[in-house]
Amino acid sequence: MIVIMAVDEARERAMEATRGRILDVARDLLGRKPDASMAEVAAAAGVVRRTVYGYFPARGDLIRALATEAANEMAILLDGAIGAASAPDAIWARFVGELWPLAHRYRVLLELRRGDHGDEIHAVLRSVDGEIASVILQGQNDGVFGTHLPSETLARLASAIVFAIADESRGDRDLDARAAATTSLLMLGVSEQRVSDLVG
Numbered sequence: 001m002i003v004i005m006a007v008d009e010a011r012e013r014a015m016e017a018t019r020g021r022i023l024d025v026a027r028d029l030l031g032r033k034p035d036a037s038m039a040e041v042a043a044a045a046g047v048v049r050r051t052v053y054g055y056f057p058a059r060g061d062l063i064r065a066l067a068t069e070a071a072n073e074m075a076i077l078l079d080g081a082i083g084a085a086s087a088p089d090a091i092w093a094r095f096v097g098e099l100w101p102l103a104h105r106y107r108v109l110l111e112l113r114r115g116d117h118g119d120e121i122h123a124v125l126r127s128v129d130g131e132i133a134s135v136i137l138q139g140q141n142d143g144v145f146g147t148h149l150p151s152e153t154l155a156r157l158a159s160a161i162v163f164a165i166a167d168e169s170r171g172d173r174d175l176d177a178r179a180a181a182t183t184s185l186l187m188l189g190v191s192e193q194r195v196s197d198l199v200g
Helices: 002-032 038-045 049-055 059-084 088-106 108-113 118-141 151-171 177-187 192-199
Strands: none
Touching (some): 002 088, 059 118, 088 192, 108 151, 118 151, 151 177
């Protein structure tokens, strides 16, 4: 019985490792080629196409899994930032700093969000988008962020700025977390002096 349980556990670990490898490869491949096929994902992951379909029966399932992974990681980072700071602009600056090492991994979602799977990605990210919008709304109510746009719109724009700068940073070392935090905070309506204090 113990041997059977050990074998089952080893099989589960192997399956989880394979699923993780497929997601990692898909994230990278779709980031470079958003219309990549499931066959191309399988080839890049070093598995047969049937294996990919075993974990993700359709391309939409794979993309939804990537979005879910991103939403979960972003929610954890945002909760941490909220726990570590009280002022909304400080929360945002800390969140960007924590998110930055992962931002390049999920820039693919910006591309895919504009395509056929946009509604699915939006649905998965809705919860974390809502949390970010709550931080922005708190900042608007406190007079920290501008009120020139609704909090939901500002939240999407601020996030898009971070991911866009992460995308551009691949060829420009000056584009780093400081640049992403500075640009997004200025767009949110924070004064230059306050931005300098936060980012510094």
